Amino acid sequence: MSETLLNEIRATKPEAPSALRERVRALSVQEHAREPFLDRLRFTWGWRRLALAVPATVVVAFAAAGVIGLSRDGARDQVSAVGGGDTAVTSSTFEQAQAEDSAAPKAASPALPSRATGIVPPATGQLQRYEAELRLQVDDVEALSTATKRAQQIARSHDGSIASLQYDAPSEGVGTAQITLRVPTARVQSAMAQLSQLGTIVGQRYGIDDLQAQADSLQSQIEATQRQIAQLVSRLQSTTLSDAERAVLQSRLSNARTKLTGLREELRGTNAEARTATIYLTMTTEEIQAVPVGGGRLDGVKDVLAWEAIALLYALVVVGPFLIVGVIVWLMLRLRRRHVETRLLEQN
Amino acid sequence: MTLPRRQPASVAEQAASFAATAEEHLDDVYAYLVYLTRDRSLAEDLAADTFEKALKHWRRFDASRGSARTWLCQIARTTALDWFRAEERRRRREERAAVPERFEDGGLSPGLSPGLSPELEAALRELSAGEREVIALRVLLELDGDEAARVLGISPTAVSTRLSRALKKLEEKVSIHV
Numbered sequence: 001m002s003e004t005l006l007n008e009i010r011a012t013k014p015e016a017p018s019a020l021r022e023r024v025r026a027l028s029v030q031e032h033a034r035e036p037f038l039d040r041l042r043f044t045w046g047w048r049r050l051a052l053a054v055p056a057t058v059v060v061a062f063a064a065a066g067v068i069g070l071s072r073d074g075a076r077d078q079v080s081a082v083g084g085g086d087t088a089v090t091s092s093t094f095e096q097a098q099a100e101d102s103a104a105p106k107a108a109s110p111a112l113p114s115r116a117t118g119i120v121p122p123a124t125g126q127l128q129r130y131e132a133e134l135r136l137q138v139d140d141v142e143a144l145s146t147a148t149k150r151a152q153q154i155a156r157s158h159d160g161s162i163a164s165l166q167y168d169a170p171s172e173g174v175g176t177a178q179i180t181l182r183v184p185t186a187r188v189q190s191a192m193a194q195l196s197q198l199g200t201i202v203g204q205r206y207g208i209d210d211l212q213a214q215a216d217s218l219q220s221q222i223e224a225t226q227r228q229i230a231q232l233v234s235r236l237q238s239t240t241l242s243d244a245e246r247a248v249l250q251s252r253l254s255n256a257r258t259k260l261t262g263l264r265e266e267l268r269g270t271n272a273e274a275r276t277a278t279i280y281l282t283m284t285t286e287e288i289q290a291v292p293v294g295g296g297r298l299d300g301v302k303d304v305l306a307w308e309a310i311a312l313l314y315a316l317v318v319v320g321p322f323l324i325v326g327v328i329v330w331l332m333l334r335l336r337r338r339h340v341e342t343r344l345l346e347q348n
Numbered sequence: 349m350t351l352p353r354r355q356p357a358s359v360a361e362q363a364a365s366f367a368a369t370a371e372e373h374l375d376d377v378y379a380y381l382v383y384l385t386r387d388r389s390l391a392e393d394l395a396a397d398t399f400e401k402a403l404k405h406w407r408r409f410d411a412s413r414g415s416a417r418t419w420l421c422q423i424a425r426t427t428a429l430d431w432f433r434a435e436e437r438r439r440r441r442e443e444r445a446a447v448p449e450r451f452e453d454g455g456l457s458p459g460l461s462p463g464l465s466p467e468l469e470a471a472l473r474e475l476s477a478g479e480r481e482v483i484a485l486r487v488l489l490e491l492d493g494d495e496a497a498r499v500l501g502i503s504p505t506a507v508s509t510r511l512s513r514a515l516k517k518l519e520e521k522v523s524i525h526v
Contacts, residue, residue: 002519005468005518005522006487008463008464008465008468009464009468009483009487009488010487010488010490011463012460012461012462012463013375013379013461013488014375014378014379014382014383014391014460014461015375015378015379016374016375016377016378016395017388017392020374020378020392020395020396021374023396023399024370024371024374024395024396024399025367025370025371027370027396027399027400027403028365028366028367028370028371028403029367338501340433341429342478344432344433344436344477345429345432345476345477345478345481346476346478347432347476347477348385348386348432348476348477
């Protein structure tokens with residue numbers, strides 16, 4: 001391309017006619033008058049602002065997780081403080097499995113607090129069979145021996161007794177003591193609290209059976225039998241009875257009295273069972289890794305962050321396909337527009 | 349061929365009022381539109397539309413993203429393309445209605461520029477709008493490759509290629525007319 005032609009193009013550059021110049025000047029005069037109020041307030045989202053928004057959102061997400069997580073930890077600490085001391089306590093798997101409703105039968109035990117001192121007390125005025133299991137870890141065989149003796153003392157001091165005791169303390173290896181204690185149900189809470197001090201709790205659970213319904217049933221059977229006996233006695237006092245009839249009634253009366261005795265025995269047994277709780281205490285020298293309840297202070301923060309990540313992932317999964325379709329549509333429209341523009345520029 | 353590079357957009361440019369900016373770049377926008385449309389009266393109307401749009405969006409102009417001239421040329425190009433589209437639609441409607449009236453490509457309109465030689469004028473008229481606009485931006489307005497690329501919405505390399513082809517074609521056509 002010759003420089004002459006280029007220079008000619010440059011030299012003959014069209015100049016705006018004066019009419020156009022006046023039109024544009026007239027427009028410019030309106031500049032301030034026409035400036036829309038909303039335009040002054042308009043907040044345009046440039047790429048730079050968006051680039052700032054992303055780290056800002058991340059910071060807000062972390063800050064929210066920190067505030068929520070730490071405040072949750074604080075609340076949990078308060079609950080733990082009410083529950084008891086600050087010893088290392090585990091919530092073992094088996095006790096979690098036993099955490100069920102207290103009103104249900106034995107297979108469904110009530111929710112278990114993480115500390116022995118926080119164990120749910122038996123209901124007063126309600127007959128219940130109360131059983132508790134406590135697993136403790138002690139330092140060595142000597143500590144095991146001391147703890148076993150102390151467990152017996154605790155049973156006695158609570159007006160209880162030792163139902164069974166198995167003590168195995170070899171010179172080498174793991175020492176174990178398995179003790180079954182019976183203590184008055186009214187004092188089981190205190191006994192559990194003292195027993196839990198004998199070592200580090202590695203597991204605990206308890207079960208409650210409702211005996212009240214059984215006792216009520218026995219009581220009504222006793223009353224019915226008593227009424228039956230009274231009727232039989234009354235009929236036997238009649239002088240018009242034949243010998244055969246009298247013999248039958250005598251037999252019935254005898255059976256009723258035997259039944260009444262049995263029912264009373266059963267009711268006494270039920271009451272006795274409800275008065276006494278059974279504690280299965282297992283102590284071992286075996287080292288069991290205790291998992292601290294609640295974990296570190298940052299666990300709550302981690303949880304909230306995890307939930308935020310899940311929410312983000314969910315949003316992406318839900319919105320993602322629409323976003324992809326939107327981007328594809330936008331690209332296709334852009335491509336089509338470009339194609340049309342190219343065609344128009346070639347035609348004109 | 350050596351094409352001078354322009355200085356990047358200054359901060360002062362952003363602060364300048366619309367009136368000053370319009371005054372400064374009116375000739376450039378008009379010249380660009382004349383080359384794009386081959387019609388000076390049409391270019392005049394489109395230039396007025398361009399500045400009207402620019403005034404409407406003046407607050408959105410960001411000098412750090414490009415010079416005011418580039419921004420005005422982008423608006424001018426969009427305005428011209430909109431006109432081309434409307435004209436095409438009008439032509440189709442008229443063709444369907446069997447009215448053989450269509451936009452004449454500069455038949456009665458005055459030349460691109462009064463000083464142009466007839467050969468160059470004729471050669472320029474025979475180029476496509478796409479070829480003329482790249483010549484207008486790079487030669488007439490002396491925009492650098494990046495600025496021209498921003499106006500055209502293509503890469504600087506594509507601008508160079510397009511300019512090279514356009515100039516070659518222009519030279520061929522000039523030689524034919526001579």
